[in-house]
Amino acid sequence: xKLVRIELYHVRMNLKDAFETSFGRKSELNxxxxxxxxxxxxxGWGETASPSKPDYCPETLETCLHxxxxxxxxxILGKSFxxxxxxxxxxxxxxxxxxxxxxxxxxxxxxxxxxxxISLSKMLGGTRPYIESGxxxxxxxxxxxxxxxxxxxxxxGYKRIKLKIKPGRDLTVLAEVRRHYPDVPLxxxxxxxxxxxxxxxxxxxxxxxxxxxxxxxxxxxxxDHALLQRELETPVCLxxxxxxxxxxxxxxxxxxxxxxxIKPGRVGGLLEARKIHDxxxxxxxxxxxxxxxxxxxxxxxxVALCSLxxxxxxxxxxxxxKYFEEDLTQPRVxxxxxxxxxxxxxxxxxxxxxxxxxxxxxxxxxxxx
Ligand SMILES: O=C(O)CCC(=O)c1ccccc1C(=O)O
Ligand SMILES: [Mg+2]
Numbered sequence: 001x002k003l004v005r006i007e008l009y010h011v012r013m014n015l016k017d018a019f020e021t022s023f024g025r026k027s028e029l030n031x032x033x034x035x036x037x038x039x040x041x042x043x044g045w046g047e048t049a050s051p052s053k054p055d056y057c058p059e060t061l062e063t064c065l066h067x068x069x070x071x072x073x074x075x076i077l078g079k080s081f082x083x084x085x086x087x088x089x090x091x092x093x094x095x096x097x098x099x100x101x102x103x104x105x106x107x108x109x110x111x112x113x114x115x116x117x118i119s120l121s122k123m124l125g126g127t128r129p130y131i132e133s134g135x136x137x138x139x140x141x142x143x144x145x146x147x148x149x150x151x152x153x154x155x156x157g158y159k160r161i162k163l164k165i166k167p168g169r170d171l172t173v174l175a176e177v178r179r180h181y182p183d184v185p186l187x188x189x190x191x192x193x194x195x196x197x198x199x200x201x202x203x204x205x206x207x208x209x210x211x212x213x214x215x216x217x218x219x220x221x222x223x224d225h226a227l228l229q230r231e232l233e234t235p236v237c238l239x240x241x242x243x244x245x246x247x248x249x250x251x252x253x254x255x256x257x258x259x260x261x262i263k264p265g266r267v268g269g270l271l272e273a274r275k276i277h278d279x280x281x282x283x284x285x286x287x288x289x290x291x292x293x294x295x296x297x298x299x300x301x302x303v304a305l306c307s308l309x310x311x312x313x314x315x316x317x318x319x320x321x322k323y324f325e326e327d328l329t330q331p332r333v334x335x336x337x338x339x340x341x342x343x344x345x346x347x348x349x350x351x352x353x354x355x356x357x358x359x360x361x362x363x364x365x366x367x368x369x
Contacts, residue, residue: 001111001115003037004369006073009033009364010032010362011295011328013028013029013295013361014324015028015324018138022190023056029295031048031061034107038111038115046106046297048068048103049294050063056292058096059099063100064100068103069368075090087108101269103265106301110301110349111348113349117347119344124304124307124308126306127308130339131339131342132314133315134161134288136164136189136290138164143173146173147177150177154181156338158335164188171204174210178208178209186209187213188210190214195218196228199228203231205234206234208234212234212236214238218241222250225238225241226254226256230255237258238257239261240266241256242262243268244276245267245276248279248280249279259313262287263291263292265298277305278310280310287312288306288315288316289311289316291316296328297349297351303317303340306342314338319333328354328357330353
């Protein structure tokens with residue numbers, strides 16, 4: 001197939017509730033939605049879910065737009081290819097900028113799956129008919145707000161609770177949550193809020209029977225995490241530190257973690273995400289899919305990825321109603337009883353895009369022919 005037209009939509013939507021992590025609070029999202037056309041008029045959809053500020057990773061919406069407009073799109077527009085590998089080869093020379101690459105790459109997966117008449121899950125090699133969902137809960141100003149959110153999501157059937165933590169908002173919060181919910185599958189995500197100097201402090205987390213502690217140390221570290229993992233009973237899970245299959249392999253060799261959170265955006269797309277899934281399987285390390293508060297389009301891609309066999313733990317891919325009043329897909333991506341059905345009847349991502357809703361939340365459009 002040949003890419004003949006590319007449209008980028010800057011879509012802005014409010015979160016139902018502000019979301020706070022160790023690096024800040026956000027109440028609005030700005031993601032780039034990508035629409036690709038091939039010469040037959042077939043369409044593929046993708047989402048660049050980079051944060052707006054360089055707090056979680058070095059990219060922002062503006063750097064993604066710059067990379068796509070000035071380097072990636074000129075490298076792919078008008079080019080012919082038959083596989084995702086051939087497609088990514090066109091911009092192999094571009095270093096980093098994974099969120100910018102991922103939105104385009106994911107749209108190509110959708111386009112190729114549609115042209116082959118198969119679901120994205122099938123094209124990836126997925127095996128699960130449904131995925132199990134957990135929720136990621138932000139830091140709350142008071143414990144009762146947090147407890148009532150936990151109650152709500154457990155009542156909805158979500159399979160595990162992840163709490164954002166930071167120094168001063170950790171041990172007492174975890175103790176209180178454990179007092180109310182002694183057996184709930186529970187994890188904590190520090191988003192790099194600690195250093196090796198906190199080892200004694202972090203060892204105290206072992207008493208909470210957490211399924212894992214996510215990214216306790218620096219966003220670019222795998223060495224100190226290996227030292228920390230040796231001291232902790234709680235499994236360490238890496239998020240920010242893993243950008244590629246090579247760097248996942250290094251972390252597995254070093255023993256930096258016992259679990260990996262895979263986000264297609266963070267690793268440059270679904271091809272790299274699947275490679276990380278595969279290498280983790282070889283090392284007997286389970287993976288799960290994280291989230292960047294994706295709209296329905298990115299969320300649908302994440303659901304398909306989660307259908308691979310080694311996505312064996314509930315992830316952060318929740319129903320889109322957790323975050324948004326309305327969404328860009330028809331039907332919405334929802335998780336009744338904490339499960340999302342993997343669409344297999346329709347080709348590609350398996351959800352239609354509601355362009356009327358998309359246009360109502362538009363903050364910019366960029367067309368390339
Ligand atoms: O529900 C989601 O999409 C996951 C939310 C989340 O935890 C998160 C959101 C934005 C940036 C980083 C993270 C994270 O997993 O660290
Ligand atoms: Mg995380």
